[in-house]
Amino acid sequence: MADPPTPLPRRLWDALASLELTLISLALLMALVLLCTLAQTRLGIFGAVQIYMRSFIVWWQVPALPFRLPVFPGGVLVGLMLLFNLTAALIKRFDFTWGKSGLWIIHAGLILLIAGEFSSGAFQVETNMNIEVGQTVNFTESSRDIELTITHSKDPSHDQIYSIPASLLRRSESIAVPGTPITLRVKRYFENATLAMREQTDPASLATAGVGADVKVVAQPVVVSDNEMNQTSVFVEPVLKGQSFGTWLVSPGLAAPQTFVDEGQTYAMAMQHRRYYLPYSITLKDFRHDVYAGTDIPKNFSSLVHISHPAKNEERDVLIYMNQPLRYEGRTFYQASYGKEGKLSILQVVQNPGWTLPYISCGIITLGLLLHFGLTLRRSLQQRRAA
Amino acid sequence: MQKTNSLFLTSGLALAAALGCNRDQVQSTRVEKAAPAAMPPGHPPMGTPPAAMPAGAVPPPPQPTGGQALQWLLPKGWTTAQAGGMRFATLKPPAQGNAEVSVVTLSGPAGGELANVNRWRAQLGLPPIEAAGLASLRKVVQSKAGTVAVFEFANSGSRMVVGLLSTPAGNTWFLKLLGEDVPVNHAKPDFMKLLGTLSLG
Incomplete structure (x- = not known):
């Protein structure tokens, strides 16, 4: 007597949790990264990322046709696929034993990493603050x-x-x-x-x-x-x-x-x-563009700013320079550029509520890898002693 | 297990919906009145970046209407750039600081002298004036293109000097020197000379 056919929901669930789907998703992501990198030469970084990575579908406008054709899954679709796949695999193969704990932690870290990227895509706001020496600004653009x-x-x-x-x-x-x-x-x-x-x-x-x-x-x-x-x-x-x-x-x-x-x-x-208006204002007190002595090679850019936050009764100076951004009230101010012969400082301002997620997920993955390596090593040593 | 599957799939759909939802909506903000200069310092130009041109007699910019285009002799050290949109050109004095001249043309009387004077005054946060007050504010510069009416306003550290020219073809030209008090004052003598060199090519 033949086995009854597997119900469709069960087959879909198995496919969603399968290793094959993981490999397909990773291969598609690699292809997307390659295509996006190549496209940057003609579209620029922003345009290429929007078309390849921040989309469900990559479309192709055929010149002779009045409509676009879908030609490749976009980064959002592939990312969601991988996110669901990893989560489904975690649920399906749930076997909470000490020996598998490292793998679960790694999976959880990966899921958090992908979720963090979605969080950045959905909620991150990147703006600029263009501010001249002596000027006070209370908005970013x-x-x-x-x-x-x-x-x-x-x-x-x-x-x-x-x-x-x-x-x-x-x-x-x-x-x-x-x-x-x-x-x-x-x-x-x-x-x-x-x-x-x-x-x-x-x-x-x-x-x-x-x-x-x-x-x-x-x-x-x-x-x-x-x-x-x-x-x-x-x-x-x-x-x-x-x-x-x-x-x-x-x-x-x-x-x-x-x-x-x-x-x-x-x-x-x-x-x-x-x-984007701020509840505080920033005054640029000084901008410095240091070069190595006797050359025009940039050594350092820095902006000395004064933060005035009346609601918090806060008045203080902060020096923003390369690799040392100002993190304040959920926004990060980076020294990005300058102009007007050094009188204008251009700060890149990033607001990303999920900015800590990549750090946390990397920490979790590292912990999982160390745990898994340690457990495997211990098991191997025990087997060797037993032999 | 079936319950777990349903919960998982529902969560997935909710995440997809959350990602797809739109955060854009009308926002309202109460702010202190803007600084008189229309564009904040360092504001990136919109549209095609203009190309700098050397000082001296500049070639006529593209014809804006069916009439003749305005020409001028650029003072020494000044640069000009053809600007996009409504700006016919942008002129930059050599002086340090925030000051530049926008050249704009409109067909017809463009609202008339009084309406424009009050519009410029509003830009600097000054109250409007009546028609009777125009004559006392107006200075005149003669040029080959015609009589240029010149108005000057200042408020809160900002200054504006505007030349207004009506041409026989019916176009109205605005040449507006705008910026901070000191650099505008520094550039003003050259700007007045420039107004005297206007001609229709």
Whole structure:
């Protein structure tokens, strides 16, 4: 009598926990790393990582076709596959004996390592702080992400700024701005565009108010390389209490904000690098660019900054220099670059709630390896003595 | 074991959903009024980086409208770069510090003199003025391109000198020297000379 067929869920579970899936995932990861590295020459680091590593699927736009073809699993998909595979294997082969404890600890460390990478991908925010000597700054800026801001001049000393990320503009037709009577209708969104003065022969602009009425907007291919920036532009129609205030062009290519007034309240719209405001401010007191004597070879870059945190009643100086970042309130400030003949310091600011996970997981894996090696050695020595 | 499998698969789906969810939303922040300069120092330029050009008589930048393009003679030590977007050009004085000239053109009256004056004053945190107050603020520079109306404003360590020119073709040109008080004051004599060299090519 033949054995009954294995139920489908059981077969799926076995496949998910199989060593074959581990090997396939690792091979795919190696191929992705190779492809991503090669792609960096034409796409830059950011573009290549976005396309190959921070995606579920690697797509290929065939020139002759109107749609993209999936050609390879992306880093997110392969990583999830490996994460589930390792976890399933851990559960399926759960055999909590002292002899296997090293292996379990190694598995747990690997799972934590992969989970840490997902945490970084999902929650890490990388920004810059560009600060000149003597200047005080209380925000950092994304070098990639763009936002549309509506600045409401409420009182003489402060502004209320409403920030709408470009990613929200991209996929929305209408955006209600919380805390205001404004609803923003998105008429047309350009991920990248050039602006030029409109000729008489050009078709009418979508804009009916502001300088945008005189401007021609031409869509451009999206750029992803490290030294290029998309000029994200959008036509929007502010509507307040059912009344339209016209259609406006908002773009970083416009030199001035686009301003409209409702019942004496002034609202200014502009596109800018996405800002992250801090509850404290940083003043650059001094920047040093040391070189080796008699040469132009850089020896050290350092920024002497002053942190002022009124809520914590904290006032102190900190020296940030190469390999010695400032870690403060969940953010890490690295000395990244400089400009303006040494008057401008550029700090890279990284906020990653899971930054400790790689260190913890490496520690766990090391512990597991040592334990497994020690247990195997002891077993081998015991067998040798017994023989 | 079946229960463990279900729990594991559910957790996996929840993780995938969490990774897929979007954190982007409208945010509101109350901040102190921005410094008068529109761009923070060191702000990376957006769009194609301009290429520096040597000082001297500069060739006419690309034609912005159907009319004639503006030309000028660049003071010694200054550099010019053709800027993207609405900026026709950006001029940099040699003086140390934060100061630069933006050249922008718009077709038509571009809102008129009073509206622009009040817009510039607002950029520096100054209150608006009435039409009657315009004459006392306006200086005039004669050039081959026409009469240039010049306005100067200063507030909180920032200074702005703006030349406003209306051409026969109906274009309005703005040449705005903006930055910190000291470098703008240092560059101002050369900037005024530059306004006197404007011509339509």
